[in-house]
Amino acid sequence: MMLQIGKTSRTAGAKDLLVILSDPSLLRNLDLARNDRQYLLEQLKEEKQVAVCDISGRLVMVHQVAKGDRSRQLELVRRAGNTMALKLQEAKREEAQVVSLQDDAALTLALVEGAALGAYTFNRHKTEKQPTALKKLSVVAPEVKAEALQELVDVCECVYTARDLVNEPASHLSAVQLGEAAQELGKAAGFSVKVLNKKQIEAEGMGGLLAVNRGSLDPPVLIIMEWKPKGAVNKQPVVLVGKGVTYDTGGLSLKPTPNSMDSMKCDMAGAAAMIGTIAAVAKRKLPVHVVALVPSTDNRPGGRAFAPGDVLKMHSGLTVENLNSDAEGRLILADALSYGERYGAETIITAATLTGAAARAIGTQGSVVMGTAPEERFAMLQEAAAETFERLAPMPFWEEYADELKSDIADLKNIGGALAGQITAGKFLARFTTRPYIHIDIAGTAFLDRRDHYRPKGGTGVGVRLLFQFLKRRAAAN
Numbered sequence: 001m002m003l004q005i006g007k008t009s010r011t012a013g014a015k016d017l018l019v020i021l022s023d024p025s026l027l028r029n030l031d032l033a034r035n036d037r038q039y040l041l042e043q044l045k046e047e048k049q050v051a052v053c054d055i056s057g058r059l060v061m062v063h064q065v066a067k068g069d070r071s072r073q074l075e076l077v078r079r080a081g082n083t084m085a086l087k088l089q090e091a092k093r094e095e096a097q098v099v100s101l102q103d104d105a106a107l108t109l110a111l112v113e114g115a116a117l118g119a120y121t122f123n124r125h126k127t128e129k130q131p132t133a134l135k136k137l138s139v140v141a142p143e144v145k146a147e148a149l150q151e152l153v154d155v156c157e158c159v160y161t162a163r164d165l166v167n168e169p170a171s172h173l174s175a176v177q178l179g180e181a182a183q184e185l186g187k188a189a190g191f192s193v194k195v196l197n198k199k200q201i202e203a204e205g206m207g208g209l210l211a212v213n214r215g216s217l218d219p220p221v222l223i224i225m226e227w228k229p230k231g232a233v234n235k236q237p238v239v240l241v242g243k244g245v246t247y248d249t250g251g252l253s254l255k256p257t258p259n260s261m262d263s264m265k266c267d268m269a270g271a272a273a274m275i276g277t278i279a280a281v282a283k284r285k286l287p288v289h290v291v292a293l294v295p296s297t298d299n300r301p302g303g304r305a306f307a308p309g310d311v312l313k314m315h316s317g318l319t320v321e322n323l324n325s326d327a328e329g330r331l332i333l334a335d336a337l338s339y340g341e342r343y344g345a346e347t348i349i350t351a352a353t354l355t356g357a358a359a360r361a362i363g364t365q366g367s368v369v370m371g372t373a374p375e376e377r378f379a380m381l382q383e384a385a386a387e388t389f390e391r392l393a394p395m396p397f398w399e400e401y402a403d404e405l406k407s408d409i410a411d412l413k414n415i416g417g418a419l420a421g422q423i424t425a426g427k428f429l430a431r432f433t434t435r436p437y438i439h440i441d442i443a444g445t446a447f448l449d450r451r452d453h454y455r456p457k458g459g460t461g462v463g464v465r466l467l468f469q470f471l472k473r474r475a476a477a478n
């Protein structure tokens with residue numbers, strides 16, 4: 001559950017305060033003793049990210065907005081909001097008040113966003129529940145519209161949902177259970193959900209998804225979600241496809257223990273991103289037609305597991321020589337991409353924890369992006385990336401990379417050479433769609449092994465804020 005956030009017009013004297021201002025002289029608007037104000041001013045002069053004054057147990061925390069680059073300015077405010085939320089949690093406060101002493105609504109919202117995203121915890125499996133947690137923020141900010149605040153709350157809730165799905169271990173989240181979770185969310189948020197079972201997947205001829213599933217004790221699913229509002233701006237939908245590998249052992253190409261499997265419950269983070277995104281779009285009733293597809297299974301070794309050397313007949317009709325059962329994500333995504341052909345998407349977007357190479361290339365500070373969509377679509381996505389600070393590093397997508405996927409005996413093989421693995425993986429996927437295509441590899445950003453400001457250790461929910469903002473821009477484009 002996310003904390004409760006709402007607007008109020010009254011300042012409560014006794015509450016802990018999270019203050020945002022552009023000019024320190026505005027501290028005069030707060031009812032503070034002179035020495036307390038002086039103490040805060042000194043900290044702001046030293047450019048402390050968050051100035052803190054403890055007034056006999058009451059915390060007054062102040063962030064002064066930095067000048068300069070807009071994207072970074074917003075991010076620094078989010079980080080300050082996170083710092084404040086952590087201080088509140090440390091002090092075991094359940095409630096506090098945000099006070100804005102400046103008139104840029106987006107900056108005030110960023111402070112709230114940083115606090116909300118930073119306050120996330122995942123303690124479902126702890127028998128001793130945390131005795132207190134931050135539960136409520138009231139926002140005193142005349143410049144912020146109630147609807148804008150509600151949008152922020154809705155999107156943050158969907159980020160929480162995505163994080164919960166990623167953090168939930170495979171012992172508690174099988175492919176079928178992921179389908180059930182999507183169905184519940186669909187009911188709550190108002191989008192439609194259909195889940196294809198193994199029989200239906202067989203009837204569709206999804207040889208990639210079925211091959212990866214062969215070592216599993218549990219059946220696969222294909223989750224089909226749709227938000228189709230009256231008056232949508234687009235004639236053809238935007239189709240989102242998320243990798244839903246609930247656990248990746250590498251299959252018969254077993255990952256080397258120790259450590260490399262520890263976080264592989266995160267291998268459905270692309271699915272979580274797309275489920276969270278369509279939920280946010282539906283909650284906010286964006287006038288844009290969106291379809292989200294999630295192929296899902298775990299990837300395990302076993303007597304029936306698909307083996308290196310096997311040839312698979314894919315949903316599209318292409319044949320693939322499997323030369324590494326750990327390159328499973330592209331096999332299930334390929335089937336979902338070609339299943340997606342029926343929608344005639346204006347843009348089709350994949351999000352996937354697809355390659356270690358993506359993480360090696362740029363680390364955890366951003367995801368890599370590539371594809372065949374027109375420049376304007378990438379530009380719209382980059383605007384959303386700058387706004388949300390879910391940054392995207394474009395990769396080259398030259399034809400020659402695809403040459404590495406030539407197979408001796410089938411139409412293509414599922415691995416390229418030792419270099420640029422994130423790009424050859426993208427090239428593999430691009431063979432399975434004819435639509436304008438964008439691929440986002442979130443292997444570096446989906447799951448962190450230590451906290452980074454408001455991105456917690458574990459699942460980050462990356463993709464939800466980014467794609468919601470992308471679709472919001474698309475909805476506004478006509």
Ligand code: BES
Pocket residue numbers: 248250267324326327328329353354355356357359415416421443444
């Ligand atoms: N799920 C992994 C990629 C991954 C690695 C995600 C680390 C998050 C963190 C993917 O299925 C995988 O195993 N990819 C292989 C591909 C290789 C066999 C071509 C990889 O990156 O090593």
Ligand code: MN
Pocket residue numbers: 248250325326327328329
């Ligand atoms: Mn793998």
Ligand code: ZN
Pocket residue numbers: 245248267326328329353354
């Ligand atoms: Zn994987």
